[in-house]
Amino acid sequence: MAQRHLDPTDPTAQAVTGDALAGYLRARATEFLRALRTHRETGGVPAGGAEESVDAALLLRRSARRISASLHTFRPLLDPEWSEELRPELAWLSGTLKLEHAYEARLERLLQALNRLSGTTALPAQPVAAVAVGTLPDGARAAGGGRGTGTAPVPLNAAPPGTGGPARPAPAPERGNLTVGAAKAGALLERQLTLARTRAHSTALQALGSSRFHAVADKVALLASEVPLTPHAPGTALHPLAAAAEERLTQAVAALPLLTAGHPYNAEALVHGLSPDPSPHPQDGPWHQVRLLLRLHRYAREVLHGGNSPVAVGLLTAGQSLNRHRDASEAAAAAAQAARTPRIAPATAYALGVLHADQRHEVEAARFAFQQAWRKQTVGAS
Structure with a gap:
């Protein structure tokens, strides 16, 4: 290739040269500090809260990722002790801040998929009655027709293998008409992922108020004014x-x-x-x-x-x-x-x-x- x-x-x-790297890092550090100030002014990063709070959290993550990545890619031009100390802390911050949004997006994705598979919303080019398990793994083909076997796929509201019940007709493509299995699966996922999102939200708030985060913020504040390049870096x-x-x-x-x-x-x-x-x-x-x-x-x-x-x-x-x-x-x-x-x-x-x-x-x-x-x-x- x-x-x-x-x-x-x-x-x-x-x-x-390294001077450009210094300018880039100063700009990202300034962006980080601006986002931090917005976060403090809006009082946190509540899920579904003020748009400014959400934007501030995203900007903190964005800046932290870019600073950390630059410290990794261009580490020969930076003070090694300083960069190796700051980089994992920025990765920790970015990873902590992303979890709440990740759980929320994951729940939405799974619920939409359940709706689609159960016939609540049919795909344009796919009949509702045929949605679902033509894509089941080979190990599950006995449950309803395998991929490429020529057997009709099983709709989600068919009786599960081993239950002994007959398959029921596919549901009408009406919103909210989830099958029993899909509805209970959605409720289970919602409980589990909402709990995980709530915990991630609490963890993020605790992290942003911790001494560890304040130490990171102090280092980034210094970075906004002075980048610790090696002596040869400015012309490299x-x-x-x-x-x-x-x-x-x-x-x-x-x-x-x-x-x-x-x-x-x-x-x-x-x-x-x-x-x-x-x-x-x-x-x-x-x-x-x-x-x-x-x-x-x-x-x-x-x-x-x-x-x-x-x-x-x-x-x-x-x-x-x-x-x-x-x-x-x-x-x-x-x-x-x-x-x-x-x-x-x-x-x-x-x-x-x-x-x-x-x-x-x-x-x-x-x-x-x-x-x-x-x-x-x-x-x-x-």
């Missing part, structure tokens, strides 16, 4: 370090099994996803890593362009696909976790199994979309 280089025809490219070109970040991304993408990875419908994937083992799906790790490397590459481009990096549509599309991949992967894990709840009804467990398979299907679709976007990006840059 052809490697994409950063603006090779730009005549001023070699003039970007940034392009080799940015190109190294791009090379790491290119190598990671090349190692992805773009054509064969995923197989989320085989028995192995089903057994892992619904087993008592709560560990992440083993097929997803390399894709999550590529997502992080793509973010580092994008932020390195921002540094080279002084925060005004031209929009690279291919990179943007690829990044959106990987975000979808992460969201679907985490949603599938949440459905599998809910299915492990002791003593739930068979119909509820069956609905959660269908939901898990649906989200693994979304994982596969996101991988395909990334593959297409990345090929367009590399071909266009070659």
